[in-house]
Amino acid sequence: xxxxxxxxxxxxxxxxxxxxxxxxxxxxxxxxxxxxxxxxxxxxxxxxxxxxxxxxxxxxxxxxxxxxxxxxxxxxxxxxxxxxxxxxxxxxxxxxxxxxxxxxxxxxxxxxxxxxxxxxxxxxxxxxxxxxxxxxxxxxxxxxxxxxxxxxxxxxxxxxxxxxxxxxxxxxxxxxxxxxxxxxxxxxxxxxxxxxxxxxxxxxxxxxxxxxxxxxxxxxxxxxxxxxxxxxxxxxxxxxxxxxxxxxxxxxxxxxxxxxxxxxxxxxxxxxxxxxxxxxxxxxxxxxxxxxxxxxxxxxxxxxxxxxxxxxxxxxxxxxxxxxxxxxxxxxxxxx
Numbered sequence: 001x002x003x004x005x006x007x008x009x010x011x012x013x014x015x016x017x018x019x020x021x022x023x024x025x026x027x028x029x030x031x032x033x034x035x036x037x038x039x040x041x042x043x044x045x046x047x048x049x050x051x052x053x054x055x056x057x058x059x060x061x062x063x064x065x066x067x068x069x070x071x072x073x074x075x076x077x078x079x080x081x082x083x084x085x086x087x088x089x090x091x092x093x094x095x096x097x098x099x100x101x102x103x104x105x106x107x108x109x110x111x112x113x114x115x116x117x118x119x120x121x122x123x124x125x126x127x128x129x130x131x132x133x134x135x136x137x138x139x140x141x142x143x144x145x146x147x148x149x150x151x152x153x154x155x156x157x158x159x160x161x162x163x164x165x166x167x168x169x170x171x172x173x174x175x176x177x178x179x180x181x182x183x184x185x186x187x188x189x190x191x192x193x194x195x196x197x198x199x200x201x202x203x204x205x206x207x208x209x210x211x212x213x214x215x216x217x218x219x220x221x222x223x224x225x226x227x228x229x230x231x232x233x234x235x236x237x238x239x240x241x242x243x244x245x246x247x248x249x250x251x252x253x254x255x256x257x258x259x260x261x262x263x264x265x266x267x268x269x270x271x272x273x274x275x276x277x278x279x280x281x282x283x284x285x286x287x288x289x290x291x292x293x294x295x296x297x298x299x300x301x302x303x304x305x306x307x308x309x310x311x312x313x314x315x316x317x318x319x320x321x322x323x324x325x326x327x328x329x330x331x332x333x334x335x336x
Contacts, residue, residue: 026074027052030081039089048088056080083156090157094148097256099248102138105161109134112169122176130172136236137168143256203307204333210306214299221278222299228274229296230328232335234258243281250280300327 031048034040040048059080060073093101113131116122122130141147141164151160211219220242227238239246239254246254254277262270271289279286297314304323305312307330314320 022074023057023077024049024053026077027056027081030078030085034085034089040085048085051088052081052084055084087156087158090161091153094142094151094157097142097145097252099139099142099252102135102142103248105158105165106131106135108162109138109165109169112166116169116173121173126176130176132236134165134168134172137172138165139236139252140255140259143252144260204330206307207303207330207334210303213306214302217282218299221282222296224281225274225278225292225296226327226331227335228258228270230331231263232332233261239281246281250277253277300324303327 028045028049031040031045031052034048035042035045056077060076063076090101090104092098093104109131113122113127113134116130117124117127138147138161147161147164150164151157211223214222224239224242227234232238234255236251236255239251257273257277265273271293275289275292276286278292300323301312301314304327312323314323
């Protein structure tokens with residue numbers, strides 16, 4: 001069939017094409033590949049094929065009416081079906097808060113950031129961290145349901161995410177150029193509370209050295225706990241640095257609780273969540289909140305005694321509050 005005849009058929013008798021065996025075979029073949037790759041369940045095939053046949057036909061008709069049907073019909077059918085299947089997969093992952101959705105389009109972020117690197121606006125050594133920061137922003141939007149709330153569904157999800165990622169890259173770049181050194185400042189998601197207690201610079205440095213003397217397993221549990229106890233807003237790096245093998249679904253779950261301002265969260269609830277996440281990160285059976293608190297206070301006391309180089313006893317409520325306030329402000333200074 002000549003190209004002109006195909007266009008005429010699409011304009012005048014689209015149902016004839018829709019009902020043709022060749023059309024269904026092409027669409028079904030693409031859907032079948034998604035099922036083979038376990039991107040769809042086999043039970044979904046019939047439903048998706050019916051949806052794809054109708055949606056792809058509508059797109060072919062629009063292209064024919066605008067004179068944009070340039071490629072061969074089979075090629076166009078396969079390409080449009082691929083796009084539609086990918087979009088169906090995206091919307092399912094969006095609905096289920098699947099972190100794989102952000103990973104799927106990391107290449108878009110990488111391409112944007114690499115453009116800045118090629119232009120010399122971002123140093124090559126900072127490129128990987130820049131990409132990670134942007135991916136973290138997108139992961140937080142997914143976890144906080146912002147992506148789903150703002151996506152209207154009038155376009156492919158990929159098109160929508162491209163705009164969101166582009167804005168995130170621009171925002172991250174603005175932060176980047178304001179930094180006196182890319183190695184000096186810790187990226188913050190939103191403005192943190194300001195420390196009120198005067199902390200000597202040498203004690204901030206000493207805190208870092210003291211941490212290095214603590215066994216790795218104990219240290220990473222304490223550092224993660226301290227950031228949460230003192231209500232630092234977590235980003236991906238805060239979790240992935242101490243726990244590089246943290247599963248994506250657990251990462252999203254943690255960021256959904258602590259990747260936003262949680263200063264209003266009750267202390268009891270905070271410790272319950274912290275206890276749950278520490279157990280999951282350490283891949284151990286969940287213990288009691290009291291056990292985790294005791295573990296945290298033991299390291300807290302160890303740090304303070306090494307900073308002040310003397311034995312410290314925290315017997316009264318006032319002593320405990322003073323020690324807690326000092327360590328809180330020390331940690332704010334250290335992680336900034």
